[in-house]
Amino acid sequence: MNTEKIAALTTWLEKSSLSGAILTNFHDIAYLSGFESDPIERVLALVIVTDNVPFIFGPALEVNSIKESGWHYPAFGYEDQENPWEILTQHIKARTNGKHFAIEGDNLTVTRLRELKKAFPEATFDADVTDQINHLRLIKTPAEIKHMLAAGRDADRAFNFGFEALAENISELEAVAELEYQLKKTGVPAMSFDTLLQFGDHAADPHGSTSTRRLKSGELALFDLGTITEGYASDATRTVAFGEVSDNAKEIHAVTLEAQRTAQAKAKIGMTASDLDAVARDVITKAGYGEYFSHRLGHGLGTSVHEFPSIMAGNNLELQEDMVFSIEPGIYIPGVAGVRIEDSGYMSKNGFVPFTETPKDLLQF
Ligand code: MN
Ligand code: MN
Numbered sequence: 234m235n236t237e238k239i240a241a242l243t244t245w246l247e248k249s250s251l252s253g254a255i256l257t258n259f260h261d262i263a264y265l266s267g268f269e270s271d272p273i274e275r276v277l278a279l280v281i282v283t284d285n286v287p288f289i290f291g292p293a294l295e296v297n298s299i300k301e302s303g304w305h306y307p308a309f310g311y312e313d314q315e316n317p318w319e320i321l322t323q324h325i326k327a328r329t330n331g332k333h334f335a336i337e338g339d340n341l342t343v344t345r346l347r348e349l350k351k352a353f354p355e356a357t358f359d360a361d362v363t364d365q366i367n368h369l370r371l372i373k374t375p376a377e378i379k380h381m382l383a384a385g386r387d388a389d390r391a392f393n394f395g396f397e398a399l400a401e402n403i404s405e406l407e408a409v410a411e412l413e414y415q416l417k418k419t420g421v422p423a424m425s426f427d428t429l430l431q432f433g434d435h436a437a438d439p440h441g442s443t444s445t446r447r448l449k450s451g452e453l454a455l456f457d458l459g460t461i462t463e464g465y466a467s468d469a470t471r472t473v474a475f476g477e478v479s480d481n482a483k484e485i486h487a488v489t490l491e492a493q494r495t496a497q498a499k500a501k502i503g504m505t506a507s508d509l510d511a512v513a514r515d516v517i518t519k520a521g522y523g524e525y526f527s528h529r530l531g532h533g534l535g536t537s538v539h540e541f542p543s544i545m546a547g548n549n550l551e552l553q554e555d556m557v558f559s560i561e562p563g564i565y566i567p568g569v570a571g572v573r574i575e576d577s578g579y580m581s582k583n584g585f586v587p588f589t590e591t592p593k594d595l596l597q598f
Contacts, residue, residue: 234265234266234267234303234304234305235264235265235266235267238264238265238369239265239281239287241369242254242265242281242362242365242366242369243281243283245362245365246281246283246335246362247283249335249360250333251283251331251333251334251335251360252282252283252284252329252330252331252332252333252334253280253281253282253283253325253329253331253334253335254280254281254334254335254336254360254362255278255279255280255321255325255334255335255336255341255349255358256278256279256280256281256337256362256366257276257277257278257336257337257340257341257345258337258339258340258366259271259272259277260536260537260540261279261337261340261366261370262277262278262279262289263464263536264366264369264370264535264536265279266279266289266299266302266304267302267303267304268289268298268299268302268303268304269302269464269536270291270295270298272291272292272295275291275292275313275317276290276291276292276311276317276318276321276345277289277290277291277292277295278290278291278321280321280324280325280328282325282328282329282331283329283331284328284329284331285328285329286306286307286328287306288306288307288308288309288324288328289304289306289307289308289309290308290309290310290311290317290320290321290324291308291309291310291311292310292311292313293310293311293312294310295310296308296309296310309324316348316352318345318348318349318351318352318353319352321349321352322349322352322353325353326353332355332356332357333356333357333359333360334356334357334358334360335358335360335361335362336349336358336360336361336362337361337362337363337366338361338363339363340363346358367540367541368541370533370535370536370540370541371533371541371542371553371556372553372554372555372556373535373555373556373557373579374555375555377465377535377557378555378557378579380462380463380464380465381465381466381467381534381535381557381577381579381588382588383462383463383465384425384459384460384461384462384463384465384466384467384588385467385469385577385587385588385589385590386462387416387421387460387462387467388458388459388460388467388468388469388588388589388591389589389590389591390416390419390421391412391413391416391421391428391458391460392456392458392469392471392589392591393591394411394412394415394416395408395409395411395412395428395430395456395458396456396473396596396598397411397415398411398412398415399448399454399473399475399598400448401448401449401450402447402448402449403447403448404444404445404446404447404448405430405431405432405435405443405444405445405446405448406430406443406444406445408430408448408454409428409430409443412428412430412456412458413428416460421460421461421462422461423460423461424458424459424460424461425459425460425461425466425467425468425534425538426459426468426538427442427443428443428456428457428458429441429442429443429455429456429457429458430443430454430455430456430457431443431444431446431454431455431571432446432447432448432449432452432453432454432455432475433446433448433449433452433453433570434567434568434569434570434571435571436453436454436455436472436565436570436571436572436573437565437566437567437568437569437570437571438565438567438571439527439528439563439565439571439573448475449475450475450476450477451475451476451477451478451479452474452475452476452478452570453472453473453474453475453478453482453486453570453571453572454472454473454474454475455470455471455472455571455572455573456470456471456472456473457469457470457573457575458470459538464536465535465536466534466535466536466537466538467534467577467588467589468534468538468559468575468577469559469575469576469577469588469589469591470561470563470573470574470575471574471575471591471593471596472486472489472571472572472573472574472595473595473596473597473598474486474595474596474597474598475597475598476597476598477597478595478597481569481570482570482572483595485522485525485564485566485570485572486572486574486595487595488516488517488520488522488564489517489562489563489564489572489573489574490574490593490594490595491516491520492513492514492516492517492526492562493513493560493561493562493574493575493576493593494593495512495513495516496509496512496513496530496560496562497560497576497578497585497587498584498585499512500552500560500580500584500585501552501584502551502552502553502554502580502582503551503552504551504552505548505549505550505551505552506542506543506544506545506548506549506550506551506552507545507546507547507548507549509530509531509544509552509560510529510530510531510544510545510546510548511546513526513530513560513562514526514530514546514562516562517562517564522564522566525564525565525566526562526563526564526565527563527565528563529543529544529545529546530544530545530560530561530562531543531544531558531559531560531561531575531577532544532558532559533556533557533558533559534557534558534559534577535557542556542558544558544559544560552580553580554580554581554582555579555580555581556579556580557577557578557579557580558577558578559575559576559577560575560576560577560578560585561573561574561575561576562574574593576588576589576593577589
């Protein structure tokens with residue numbers, strides 16, 4: 234339970250003359266309460282009111298887990314056949330006379346907002362607490378960074394299992410199955426997203442997915458993976474050679490690596506996210522591959538694998554101590570090959586400290 238951050242939100246609500254906030258993004262609920270569960274289609278809400286203690290409202294079958302998660306405040310459930318919005322409204326009314334609430338605009342669907350308004354017609358839900366929560370999550374605590382370093386160790390072990398699985402004619406899916414099987418046997422409960430493995434020209438599609446494509450000698454293999462460790466996500470990418478690859482493949486790997494290393498070395502507190510993106514982009518552009526680096530340099534992560542800040546052109550947010558983000562330049566040449574190299578890490582006074590340590594030079598298997 235993150236008492237400090239809940240207090241910070243309460244202060245913001247008071248300053249904004251709001252009665253409370255109804256949070257429904259389960260990542261934000263996990264971050265603030267310590268209770269982590271994706272409710273899928275059921276309703277899970279963390280309600281913070283300014284004049285009473287906060288409470289969690291969720292499926293009846295989750296109430297015990299909420300209480301066991303370390304949440305010290307009330308937890309209430311609803312049964313599947315009940316109207317959750319009516320019951321949630323009753324609990325809110327029992328705790329506050331206030332009628333002005335903030336919601337999470339990027340999470341609460343229009344349909345759910347309609348249900349809420351129907352159950353609680355005298356209240357307003359015009360305020361949005363999304364920016365405040367993103368801001369709270371932006372700077373990590375020492376404990377959070379410790380969890381993310383542990384997640385990085387797991388990602389390093391995952392790469393090793395993946396590299397060992399590479400073999401002539403193995404499919405991307407088969408190699409990922411092997412990687413995850415070996416990793417889960419060591420106690421890692423989950424990946425932070427579907428492990429991506431792409432061979433040869435398939436890696437030229439940065440939005441592609443792991444497929445039945447088979448590996449041939451002389452091709453690159455791009456692994457983009459992450460684990461959930463101690464509730465925190467890791468996210469890292471390595472591109473390795475299977476057999477002897479072409480000079481062109483070696484060159485785009487070398488340019489991507491120079492861009493990644495340069496950005497990592499030049500990241501400094503006080504620099505803008507936009508300027509950091511430009512550092513990596515300049516290296517790739519000068520080498521003649523600018524048009525093939527088609528995405529932002531990086532993104533924040535924490536209890537979820539994508540959060541603020543976005544490391545991209547136009548974002549003038551300054552990098553601050555204990556901000557966590559990825560640095561992941563790539564070069565994708567359609568029909569030829571794709572390379573991406575990614576480390577996530579945190580900003581310290583002395584610069585960027587990566588969570589992953591797997592070598593980034595072109596490893597050959
Ligand atoms: Mn990644
Ligand atoms: Mn990433």
